[in-house]
Amino acid sequence: MAKIREWLAAIGLTEDVALLVLLIAVGVLFILVIIMLIRMGKIYKRYDFFMRGKDAETLEDVIVEDHAKMYSLQDQEMESRDRIKLLQFGVNRAYQKTGIVKYNAFEGMGGQTSFVLVMLDAGNNGLLLNAMHSRTSCNIYIKEIKNGEPDSIVSNEEKKAIEKALAQ
8 A cells, every 4th residue: 555655646646636536536437337228228139139030040031032032123123124124215215296177179169178187106107097088088198207307398288287296
């Protein structure tokens, strides 16, 4: 005990101050121990929840099974992406835009019984259908449209129908 007093005196501390420093250190360490116990409790709860009802063999089986499911899901995702690309290709080529104009093809016929129908896909490619109705017959003409432009000369009604379809 005398050696401790000599040592304290050499560094300029009294017994009371040394005791106070030691008590503070013990208090801080006590608080740190409590914090660590709380953290360990949380970790233990998570570990217990994860391991509940499983032994090492069944845990390995679960991991292998989950791994196989993951690869199966990746394969399904790739198939789905391919299907979506195919569907998108089909949608782009399907007729999406239409324009229709009714008109009177022949003077004195009465009523607008003739019509022009334009159907275009996403790339503005498609067809123009012109049905000219008279009292004795109905003539139907078709023209191809590429990139919004017809392949031959068009009438005013046909031009209006193309403009309607392109406006969509």
